[in-house]
Amino acid sequence: MKRQKKSKRDKSASHTFTQGPGSAPKQSKAPPVEEIENEVPIGAILNPLGQLLELQFFHTTVPGLLLRILALCIPYQHHLTRITIRWGIIDCYTIHEINRILPQSQISELYLDDSPLPHRCYALLLIYQTRLKCLSLDRCRLDDDDCIEIASKLVHPYPASKNITTLSMASNMISNTGAGSLATMLRSNRQLRHLNLTGNRISNNGAVAILTSLMHFPLTTDEIVSKRLRTIQYIKLRQEIYSKCFNEVLISSAGVENRSDDRRASRKKPTARLKSVPATSLIKALSEEDAIAKAKMMTTELIGTNNEPFNRDYTFVRDGLLYSNGNLTLCYLNLSYNNLGHPSTVKLVEVMQYQEERRRSELGLVRVVLDGNPLPESSYELQQMQRLFDRTDMTNVIKTVRKSEKISQRIVRR
Template sequence: MMKKKGKVADQDISRLTDLGPSPTEEAICHTFDDYQCTGNIQVDFPKLCALLDFKKIPRVISKTLETEGEEQPEENVPRTTTVWSKPHLNVELENKNPLSAKSVKIMGWKVHGKIVQALNKILLHLSKLESLYFWQAGLTDEMVKSLSNTVSLGCSLRYVYLDANPLPNHSYYLLLSEDSVITRLFLRSNEIGDEGARLIGSALSTAKTSNKSLQFLNLAFNCIGDAGAAYLAQGLRLNRALLYLSLTNNRIGDSGAAQFSKVLREFPLTHEEVVERRKLLFQKEAEKMGLNFGADTDQPDEEQDGRSSVGKPDNKVTAKKKEMAKKEEKPEKGTVKKDNVKKGAQKNPKAPEKVPPAKGGKAAGKKKPAPPDTPEEKSFTELVESKVEIVNPLLDPHVQCKDGQVFLPGNTILMYLSLAGNAITEKSLPLFLTSLEQQTKEGLLRLLLNRNDFPHDCELYLKINKLLQNRNPFNKPKTEAAAEEESH
């Protein structure tokens, strides 16, 4: 019988070396903790499950990236019923080397805690792994918590798909800690409501913390209402990493939409944010002068031309301050210049330079990313190539003081926002139009508002689409069908 194209046959794998412990080593590995993973999932997974005394060990099916006709989940369809399939682990290999796993997929069967325990140990030894799928897998809060701990330990995992896994305690936010390396997170059809949105919004940013890795977040087909939308918008105030946010098919109305429109344009800082900004400015000034002392948060805040008088040095350090000021200020470690996000927008704000796709979908000198879910995501993935560093927005030099309040420029890093299929009316359109008009050099490239409670030929809606089409480097005209597909 001929082997299927791209499939690594069991007999081929058995001929390869370094597939597992030698007989001597195997005798030593009496416990789960003693076992040393090899990076070959077809060997490690069944052995670890056996050491955990798991009786019905799921089969591991390995295929190379060139395999055609690969099974795909119906991820865009909200689930009202659960139908479990026969347990098996799908492993996608970069090539026929069993150590080259690029993705691991569990689709439509309920996982056991011991399965996740075994996978968590294996993930740390998969040097090429990029994506992990748990689609309709019956995950629990404890399983997601253990997965978040594994990722924070240095796993190479970047793309995580947890669609159709409702969690009572909404523990998805644990994957968005400050030290998380996940860049793409899909949480569709998870019955996430306002409380889950609150946790996710806080993980995106607070006055003191901010996620600096996540670029794509898909929350489509959930139960997020106006309160949840407000929490997520709050998380976007000081987050300068997220580029793509989908809230398609939720329960957001005009009140929630208004919160998103506010964060896209200039907004006043809260007292907590002003205090944190004062601390950061003081510490930055101290570092420039080579001093080592803390910030006095009780000093009054005086904002002039984006600078603060907090932490003024005495005459003994004035000379040193002037000397340090002459040197070119270096970017702070782990921070990013927002001006570098879109190179095309710098040259000509009215007609951003189109970013051509690299041949074969791969940028020179960089790893090929996991295949995007939609053509729109592919375009934004290419545009993200110019994203290099992240600046703490509280240190933005364009901060202004007006009417006794400190105003921060709005979030212009977010490039894609989908609010399609919600309960937004024509009342919200002037707010979005005003925000978009204020974003002269950077900001949203796509704002999906189709399938809401206003006619598609509404004048303000058409004006918004025209404005975005002129600034979007991928401004090919979109048909209604294409817009519908992208909004998912």
């Protein structure tokens, strides 16, 4: 007799009934749905093309394991430039994982507002070379020790001093000691454009220290020695890289010449040939000049220019002392709601007058916010500041900002 092929349904039925006595048939049941206690809500902002721009964590704990998982995906998100953690519960392990993500991503803005740490770990974000340009630590319970740690990582030539342009530490507990560390940082930092210190405990001494770094000041012995060491190290490094690049250019050009000679040899030689000694020597001379120029370009692309803040172009000698021209790159300074008085306004007028005389390629101070300080409603210094702002077209900037705010309010109302 021919065996009949069993269908899948018959096979499953026979498998069920051939089990031993007292054994229940195996059935695939869905797992019970339970409430997830460790749920982490994540907000994502996309552009019209569906590309990820920002990740948001609001009112939640940010576990380090989640960041380790995100670290596997973030390098492939080339449009992700911002991470916001607000009212979050984070620890040093979270900062450590974020610090691992930054070097291999395109993230340029990091907002940790209202997310205080039990230990001082914020400075870990500024150790390595990253693309981070904006760091916001508003209402994070920062004190002077935290400010000193952060400012020490922004001193030239540390990696963070080359890319951080915006630093916000509003509504913290920073006093004159922390402001003094920021003043020391501003002596050599030539990248920071925006500094927000509103709502702290800074008085006249701290404000005057910050403003003093924005005008000419004598260099200390340590600054002069470190400047010379950096210059010598840069010259040595440039010579080493230049020699390697020059040899590579010569080797590559020699290979091209050998291939061209082989092609010429394969062709038939003409019966009559003119002397070409001057032409070949001229070509060799030109090729050497091209090789030197190409090697210099390659060297500059590899190590960059010497961005020394105390070089000859930014220093001068007076009474036997070496002076710096001061920091002319800081454009925005917010010192509102502190404890500033009349001496701060006097120093600010001096700074603005000094920068107005030396303003060339750099803008210098464009906007200073002093609201909420115990200052008189009108004084000679405040009037002088208004005149200086008028000369720098500051009133036009304020008008455009107000117009844009009105337009945005109209759009929201509609």
